[in-house]
Amino acid sequence: AQRVTQPEKLLSVFKGAPVELKCNYSYSGSPELFWYVQYSRQRLQLLLRHISRESIKGFTADLNKGETSFHLKKPFAQEEDSAMYYCALLNQAGTALIFGKGTTLSVSS
């Protein structure tokens, strides 16, 4: 079965603290994984994808096949990082993204 699990509904941190948003997946073969973000009153948008191995807005995510995880990390959270974050997995057919339930990140000063 293809599935994405985000175990935390809400993550609250203070500004400057490290952040780790958890994502675990179930997939046969080599997965293609993404993080999408939705800021308040904005559209859902791509944050990063694992194949590009890039850092966007200070966030990185590493695919760990042994732990079937794709956690999103940032060393020092900023208030503007407050948003809903969704982990997504490309399905086996390559036709659709399977999204997790999302984690709300709240960064306070």
Next chain:
Amino acid sequence: GAGVSQTPSNKVTEKGKYVELRCDPISGHTALYWYRQSLGQGPEFLIYFQGTGAADDSGLPNDRFFAVRPEGSVSTLKIQRTERGDSAMYLCASSPSGGPGELFFGEGSRLTVL
């Protein structure tokens, strides 16, 4: 603007009625997707168009749901005999080519069935 446009932004209807939701993708994007998002859930895939044809409609929940994209641009999601359980945010997304790498989402159409 050049983004994905969805209309209406809000639709309230009565159980049993017929509803149409429209999506105007980014110009030149050949791939178009419909997702449904219920409260507290992530977006759930409904259907994927490549050009005019539905390349994958495996996410449509039942035969009350249907979508078209007759000219390979604008798409309409049609829901017949609406039920209260159909209440959700319906999201449309497009991408420049086949395969959902980067999806560009619209703001969604919120459907409420009374």
